[in-house]
Amino acid sequence: MPQPIVLSFKENLDITEESSGNFVFKLLQINFNLKQLSPGLIAAINVLRGDGATEESLHELVLKTDGFSSLTKLYYYLQEFTLLGIICHSIRVDGVTLATMVPISTAQKVQLVNAAPDKKYVLSRFAFSRKDGEQMVLESPLSHVQIILSDWRGSAIVNSLTKPQTASQVSALIPAVSNDTVQMFFSLLLTAGMVSEVKAEGQILEQENDTLAQWEFHDLLFHSRSRAGRHSNPLGKSYRFLGKIEPPPVVKPKVSNDIIQLDKPDLEKLKQEDNPFTLIIEQRDSIRVQGNQPITDKQLGEFLYRTARVRATFPKDEKECSDRPYANGGACYELEFYIIVNRCENIPEGLYHYCPLDHQLCKISDKNSYLETLLKNAETATVPPCNPQILIILATRFPRVSWGYESMAYALTLKHVGVLYQTMYLVATAMNLAPCAIGGGNSDLFATATGCDYYAETSVGEFMLGSRA
Template sequence: MPSEFLVSLRKDIAAIAPPEDSSIILQFEERRLTFKNPKPGLRTALKTLATVPTPPSQLKKIVCESDGFEGWQKFNLYLNKLAKLGWLCYSIVVNDVAIATTVPISPDLQISPQPISATTKYILSRFAYTHQIAGETILESPLSFCQIRLDWRGAALIALLGTPQNIYELSSQIPGISVDIAEQFISLLFNSQMLSTVDENGVIAENENLILAQWEFHDLLFHTRSRVGRHANPFGGTYRFVGKIDPLSALKPLISNDLIDLYKPDLAALAETDIPLTQVLETRKSIRQWEEQPITVEQLGEFLYRTARVKNIIKSDLAELSQRAYPGGGGIYELEIYPVINRCQNLASGLYHYQPLSHQLNHLTDKNELVEALLQSAASAMGVEEMPQILLVISARFQRLTWKYQSMAYAIILKHVGVLYQNFYLVATAMNLAPCAIGAGNADLFAKAVRCDYYAESSVGEFVLGSRPVNSQT
């Protein structure tokens, strides 16, 4: 059985002793716990928890010597409550230095020393990863309810656990790491879902979990970090850059002065002549072949007007917002549309940017190697040989959205892409065109073609549009 973990309060919990009374207040963010007139032993134990990692047995001794066994029972209840709140950290200490400390990111974290077999081998979970935050090495995993802060020895032990290790093998390779410390370390990480056992045949238990086996590292990490529950990061509309960085404008500035006016349909007339919504929904499908006669520029204009134009610019106290033909979180609308034209009647082949307020195409370049590559990439993604008539590349101006939102920003972007896809499908079906969403695209190729900063604006979706073949008419 490994030695007990040392416990302490999170660094970001304030311990307040008001001068006007004898209370002790623990405060984390907006939540407070008040201990009114605590007995001397409880007072000392709380102050110790807020100061230095301490063995629970030592805290018990402090409380029992002053407040008696009944005082310890009460303190133990407090300790359990602090753990359930996610306010308690667990540490492994070597020569008065913590080599590993858990930091709860969910109240579901449960840590207790567990027996570790001396011969059982363990390996780092394929979902675990280290990164740097504020000068500290942090171990995290989407399977875990905590972060683990590591010193250099803790980080070295993690590196060793990239291959199967038992406690003896682990302790023999790092100076100052005894077998007992190695056992504590394995127990702490195993409690935290950072490790998996490896049997005598080399089979990793985690890989035998048929559900986890179907998750890729980045997908599970993205899922857990963009939803509430398994992280403690700021979440939602935090506006963390207000007063620090100016927000991006609602409309992307013109890339060139070469503008083409697009056809604007009569919406009132369309309301009378469009096929019913139910028929649109029932007949909508992806079409990966096109009529020999390509789509017209008038059809492209009507399509973009009905699906993506800016109806209105809204001035708010913090940033420009807009109203469009599809829903967008916070009225921010970070998505941009770049028509890549292969064949379109009365419109030259090349790369364009759609101006959604003025309803114009901004011509960026004639067809070149990069434009051809974008079209060919779309054909390959659809599994066809013929390049599409029109490829609509959807990009995101990321900082437009991340200026307001934290943790959930990229998830919102992908939801917006899905909303726009549906808009495209419904309108294309109503117009008797051939629509097809594409599941993948080359963001680096797009950034080169448009000459934009990959980290400021990248492609996040692709959609093909063309004339509908006669044998696919609704």
């Protein structure tokens, strides 16, 4: 028979007994002391930091050791531990743990909810399971907890809830678990926000909530995991690969010896002759109609020099960094410019990589079917369709960011793409060119066309550039 919910401390909670009855608790930003604890409360702390126990067992332990005097403190501490997100709730059957609910944030108090025995429940469309170390976990961007599935029976129950089920129906499907066990498991899932109660007419809360309905699974998961609040992972600069993996070089090595040296504009002259900044801001626009006369090599060179060149390199944060015309978190500058030349005066058609240090184009290939498809994809992505003179594909050397940043690395890269888009728009407007960012692209096709490793350097943005009509 299943026992009531078992309480225990989180495994990574550091507890030190500095002296008799005086404990120090540490976990990430959590740091507090408990002083002059009674023998019964000390015994309860030691049980919670071990295999754990039910609330009733802890009650009996403190009552037997201290008498009634310490019970109020016991329940106060249990409540505070729960608020701090350091208490786990486990289901055990015959000494075997089926599942454990582990807090991953302190933004929401865990308050156990009892599932109704006669109600049907169904798994949330946002719930997902994955391997984490040597265990399987169930998570959801709707939830402030994760559920560790320690036994196959827990996974089987979760799998059965892809369609609405009562506890008795699930128990009938999985003879190895009793109705009481399934009922308790339902309560854990309901508390975690992993399941929804199915109403008589078949509707669930997720379907009735118009705001929630407009979130796709991957968007909400990405949002919740790349910002603080709904996970307990390190966030920001953690340097988890320091001493393990060498950081990628500040500038990507040249991809070929077939090089075109680009002209450098006179920046001092441009400072005097450029239109006022406010005028450029107000005139900035996506221009989807390009001129009959193609962009020139000098214009392309000036555009790349003003947007993407390396102005300086310097050591920072245990790696080599650079300074470029656009803002970039941690001076990582992971974004690379790949140029598909469709029509450009004095530059042959083909695929090029821009070397920002030497202000050069390194040729990768002549125009081929892959490039034609990338150009066609860009054309059909605009209204009206525009066959671009120049297609710039932004690719991220992702390890430049993920080497130092944790949880937020890809989100940071996408922010960089936005920053760079605006810089490209403003420079193109100042130069009286036709700029237009594109909303999406094919990263697999890019990898095929360039020969890049999809995981080491992948496309994250596309931008059309040409002369004005």
